[in-house]
Amino acid sequence: MKLALTIAGSDSGGGAGIQADLKTFSAHGVFGMSVITSVTAQNTKAVIGVEDISPEMVYLQMKAVFEDLPPDAVKIGMVSSEAIIKAIARGIDEFNPEKVVLDPVMISKSGHALLKPDAIDALKKELIKRCLVVTPNIPEAQALSGITIKNVEDMKKAAENIMSYGCRAVIVKGGHLEDDAVDVFFDGNEFRELRSEKIPTKNTHGTGCSFSSAIAANLALGHDLFTSFKLAKEYITSAIKNSVNIGGGAGPVHHFFNLYQKAGLNV
Ligand SMILES: Nc1ncnc2c1ncn2[C@@H]1O[C@H](COP(=O)(O)OP(=O)(O)OP(=O)(O)O)[C@@H](O)[C@H]1O
Numbered sequence: 001m002k003l004a005l006t007i008a009g010s011d012s013g014g015g016a017g018i019q020a021d022l023k024t025f026s027a028h029g030v031f032g033m034s035v036i037t038s039v040t041a042q043n044t045k046a047v048i049g050v051e052d053i054s055p056e057m058v059y060l061q062m063k064a065v066f067e068d069l070p071p072d073a074v075k076i077g078m079v080s081s082e083a084i085i086k087a088i089a090r091g092i093d094e095f096n097p098e099k100v101v102l103d104p105v106m107i108s109k110s111g112h113a114l115l116k117p118d119a120i121d122a123l124k125k126e127l128i129k130r131c132l133v134v135t136p137n138i139p140e141a142q143a144l145s146g147i148t149i150k151n152v153e154d155m156k157k158a159a160e161n162i163m164s165y166g167c168r169a170v171i172v173k174g175g176h177l178e179d180d181a182v183d184v185f186f187d188g189n190e191f192r193e194l195r196s197e198k199i200p201t202k203n204t205h206g207t208g209c210s211f212s213s214a215i216a217a218n219l220a221l222g223h224d225l226f227t228s229f230k231l232a233k234e235y236i237t238s239a240i241k242n243s244v245n246i247g248g249g250a251g252p253v254h255h256f257f258n259l260y261q262k263a264g265l266n267v
């Protein structure tokens, strides 16, 4: 059994954060574990409260997991504050995971800040260099690079800039582009693009979380980074196509666990 760990915030609505990550791991047949950084009171419409877990408790959750259940890959999502970033950096340095995917979550789809503005500097200086790949969406790539992004060329410039903080690859996600959903991958040598048609739906809660968790799950399964990106892009496209129209706001993407299909059952 392969193991994957998510270090992220809890979404009470079940569509993003820890909940989306664990559903994604299960859909890939990977055993999921969690380090909770923050608890959000959230649904498809809004975030109505946020309470951070103490940095020491974030570190202790990492210690408990790594000392007994060393993960094959790690995904980091909402980190909330500089103190939590420092606790995660301490855990990474002590336990040395090889494959870390960082989704630099800043603002929820409903518009609520999930990272304190003064923590962006710590994200750049303390976390990015400890990660294999960073997966910003367009507003996050703009905030990290200082480059205004209007098209794929700008996405490439931003990816190059973010690489300078010391990760081994960057994927700038194009879900916020007007036309096709184009994601740009850069590993310091070459740029590669994966494109899918924009699916016309309001139900995209959890796309970014599920996408980065799918990359981590595929890395845990032993795929190389670009293959993991390609598989994750297929997974998220399918999850958005099958997104669920629940709640009054942006409904969640759907995660398939195909064990029933494997057993020949049609449920
Ligand atoms: N409407 C859509 N149709 C097709 N693909 C999409 C759509 N929206 C997002 N994607 C894809 O989903 C993945 C996640 O991208 P997105 O830019 O939505 O992340 P995000 O903004 O970080 O998500 P979140 O708001 O959950 O944090 C990318 O591969 C992107 O191309």
Ligand SMILES: Cc1ncc(CO)c(N)n1
Binding pocket: 008, 009, 010, 011, 016, 017, 018, 040, 042, 077, 078, 105, 107, 108, 109, 114, 206, 208, 209
């Ligand atoms: C806890 C959490 N993490 C990430 C996101 C993504 O926007 C969210 N809405 N909530």
